[in-house]
Amino acid sequence: MEERWTCHGCGICCRHVIIPLSPEEYARIRAQGWDKDPTLAGKRLFVRTQLWPPRYRLAHQEDGYCVFLSPTGRCRIHERFGAEAKPLVCRMFPYQTVALDKFAYLTLRHNCPSVIRHAGQPLSQQEDQWRPLAEHPRLRPQATVPPPITLGYRGTWNQFLRSAAVVERLLCNPSYPMVRRLVHALLFAQTLDACRLSRLDQERYIELLRMLEESVPKEAEPLFRDRVPPDAASQFIFRRVLLDYLRLHPGFPLQESWQGRIQWAKMALAIARGKGTIPALAPPEVALKFEGEPATFSGSVSLAELDRSLTGLHRDVLKPLDEYYEAMAISRRFAVNGRRGWPLTDRIRALAASFPAALAVLRLATPGRLPTADDMMAVVIALDRGEGLASLASRTYRRRLRALGRSGQLIRLVIWWAR
Ligand code: SF4
Structure with missing residues (x-):
């Protein structure tokens, strides 16, 4: 059966999940000026996960949702700066590449009701969405x-x-x-x-x-x-x-x-x-x-x-x-x-x-x-x-x-x- 998915805006993917940040992503999101945003005033935006070299992940709100998820269920980073400004993990979700020697499989994460219910467009019709992400240097299959x-x-x-x-x-x-x-x-x-x-x-x-x-x-x-x-x-x-x-x-x-x-x-x-x-x-x-x-x-x-x-x-x-x-x-x-x-x-x-x-x-x-x-x-x-x-x-x-x-x-x- 072909895997299917379309975003239904349930917000499940932004709750209880750990979003690790590369050093570049951390610097980029910091530079977006969220500390001056009144809706996020006083909130912790990042959690340090590694002492040295320092590594960070996005912080959660009290109920487990990502700190950047707005009360209307939208990603604040996406809304203000576009999809490219989000961490790669978020941009990729729910696509998942599995890198093998000379090729990679593409699959979908089952941390999404739409994927589990097969409620959406077949993967084969979404190439314009997943291909640029799957070819990102951090995800490309390597001959390891x-x-x-x-x-x-x-x-x-x-x-x-x-x-x-x-x-x-x-x-x-x-x-x-x-x-x-x-x-x-x-x-x-x-x-x-x-x-x-x-x-x-x-x-x-x-x-x-x-x-x-x-x-x-x-x-x-x-x-x-x-x-x-x-x-x-x-x-x-x-x-x-x-x-x-x-x-x-x-x-x-x-x-x-x-x-x-x-x-x-x-x-x-x-x-x-x-x-x-x-x-x-x-x-x-x-x-x-x-x-x-x-x-x-x-x-x-x-x-x-x-x-x-x-x-x-x-x-x-x-x-x-x-x-x-x-x-x-x-x-x-x-x-x-x-x-x-x-x-x-x-x-x-x-x-x-x-x-x-x-x-x-x-x-x-x-x-x-x-x-x-x-x-x-x-x-x-x-x-x-x-x-x-x-x-x-x-x-x-x-x-x-x-x-x-x-x-x-x-x-x-x-x-x-x-x-
Ligand atoms: S950064 Fe945006 S897309 Fe990623 S988990 Fe937070 S709210 Fe969701």
Whole structure:
């Protein structure tokens, strides 16, 4: 299916997202004189993210919207100085390039309701919009070395692309539900990690990929016969990941104030213990609409919701989630973008780990009721945002994923949360 998008002005892309600035962008926006603008008087415009050399990102308003978003849902920089004056990340959104050796894929971020709903113009008809951006020197594909395949083996571009193609076929196989496809991909990663790939020539490497692609579905069968819950230590690690995805949900009541920070600390404690209540997530009709005022939504949700079975979800509810993983695999975005230095096998684990997190967030977002496709759309927005979150791209997270993968607990987590 061809990806589609047209801006519907919902403002989701300007909320809760980190907009990093290159030194030139920082200097340019500073020179625009916003400190003298009465609508932004006294507001912090930039947040320093790195001490030396200094690096900055755009600051947020209290409700999580970008400091430059006006109450009418327009970007102030765009309104006053035109699109070229905005940071490149904003100009590019929701287009995303995936640079490979001699070419690049173009895909769309799923942090946008229009992309998830396929509500807009096909990408093929938007070339005049995306091509000048995709050819920007910062985004142009470069002939760099391929990402490593495993921790100890880099391989050639050919081997990397063939391995990523296997992951695509495993994750897009319509004969299985997404949970099963992700387990196939995890088994594939596990075996690749266990092989001495440096001893294989090109022909034998291709043969290995073929054998693995054939064997993983059979290997996965017994794992689904008896669903064994993950152990307590793995559940604890998982709840930390869940916390990261929860705060990326568009309905998360994030407040950039002291009160908000205290609320956040209490929530983190409750999630770590797996007991108690946390602030409720706003439903899609509140979370996905820009009203010019901070979305007000109160209430709490019990963490006992996490034990709820999601059996029998309608196909239409699962569709946005399935399509997200398929788009990640087809575009190779999961294999190349973000998570610098991570090998392919660890990237497969990160992708798979987002699945139980998605289903846990879905349970918490729909207490006592059946989730709808719009509920799932809000969850997919959180997943897509997670691709840019530093804690989900850190070395610590990679090490935890590897440990969970080695012990077989990651597969258990994926299967358990899909129940
Ligand atoms: S700079 Fe403009 S486009 Fe970018 S996040 Fe802020 S308001 Fe949105």
